[in-house]
Amino acid sequence: MTAHDATPPESTSRAVASIKTAVADAYQGFFDITHNSLALLGTLAAVALITLSARADLRASAEEQLLGWLLERQEAATADAVYTAEPSAIDRVTAAQPDELPKQQANVTYWLSRKYRVAPEPLSVLVAEAFEVGEKAKLDPTLILAVMAVESRFNPFAQSPVGAQGLMQVLTRVHTDKYNDFGGQLAAFDPVSNLRVGARVLQEAIKRAGSVEGGLRLYVGAVTTDGSWYINKVMAEHMRIQSVALGKPMQRLPQPRPTTVVAPATPAPVAPPGGEIEAEGPATPGALPSSPALSRS
Structure with a gap:
């Protein structure tokens, strides 16, 4: 192998140099952008703090909005915890097929x-x-x-x-x-x-x-x-x-037979000599008349 053959071609050297330059430029650009973005964010934060310090009304409004946001997040987290599915819930159910x-x-x-x-x-x-x-x-x-x-x-x-x-x-x-x-x-x-x-x-x-x-x-x-x-x-x-x-026909308890209460018969009045018997009043409710002479017809 000759010395000429061991030396890299000139075109290859230039290509490698170009790649190195491009990588270096990209890194520097990323660093500058990040640095500038952080600086910008820091500046905005500083301006916001100064403004809020000077304006009590703006500070109160910002605090209220922040508190509202935090409460919403807390409520959402609580709701998620309450309604989260529990595979063990079936163990508490008193039911079967x-x-x-x-x-x-x-x-x-x-x-x-x-x-x-x-x-x-x-x-x-x-x-x-x-x-x-x-x-x-x-x-x-x-x-x-x-x-x-x-x-x-x-x-x-x-x-x-x-x-x-x-x-x-x-x-x-x-x-x-x-x-x-x-x-x-x-x-x-x-x-x-x-x-x-x-x-x-x-x-x-x-x-x-x-x-x-x-x-x-x-x-x-x-x-x-x-x-x-x-x-x-x-x-x-x-x-x-x-x-x-x-699986039998429906059973029913035997119904007790109704009992009819009959009042004792009213003794027939004794008619005076040559007189006519008259009923003194209506028969006892539920009782049968003891004789035709005691009923009003």
Whole structure:
């Protein structure tokens, strides 16, 4: 190789020099622009501060606008936090698909849903729970559901004037100890907890009374009456729900035969000699006339 061959061509040298010059010019231009922009921003900021210091009204207006902007941002951030989706929210929902229940329970769920206008999904949980609790406590689950229907119409937040609360209208202040295992008295408004406590109260009442009817009388706290109105209502609903569960024609409680109260007959007046018998007044309401002579026709 000759010395001439080792020397780069002149055109290549010029090209390299041109590239270096262009890069240097670009860097210097970027530096100048950035430097000048920062200087300009600094100048504008200084002018703004001087102006705001001299003009109290402008300063107050600027502070108000800045505060408003900050509040809007805070409200937006709070709203985002409130309405942010929580995948764990489904764990707090007391609901299930009715079609996943056994046939009897599904039949009862859909029937109660239509009758009481309650969504079938939350009812599915209650029906399944009633059947499970009933089996353990040796209570007919349809009786538990009947009490629930009569007491609250499946409203978990119901409260009576005397303080009975929840689905089965348990007197929370009386049965406070029964809610201890569920975390306290506020569990009365948890549907499943209220159902379990109510079923326990009902079981104890039936055991004390020795019969379902007597247990219902104790459950409703009938004092001044025999509680027949409540017993008949619960038992009628119990039989209806039981028929639905078994897929049988709707059962009905036999209606008591009306009794007719007949007033004792009025003794016939004794006519004076040669006189005529006259009725002294109308017959007793509901009573039959004792003789033609006592009726006015």
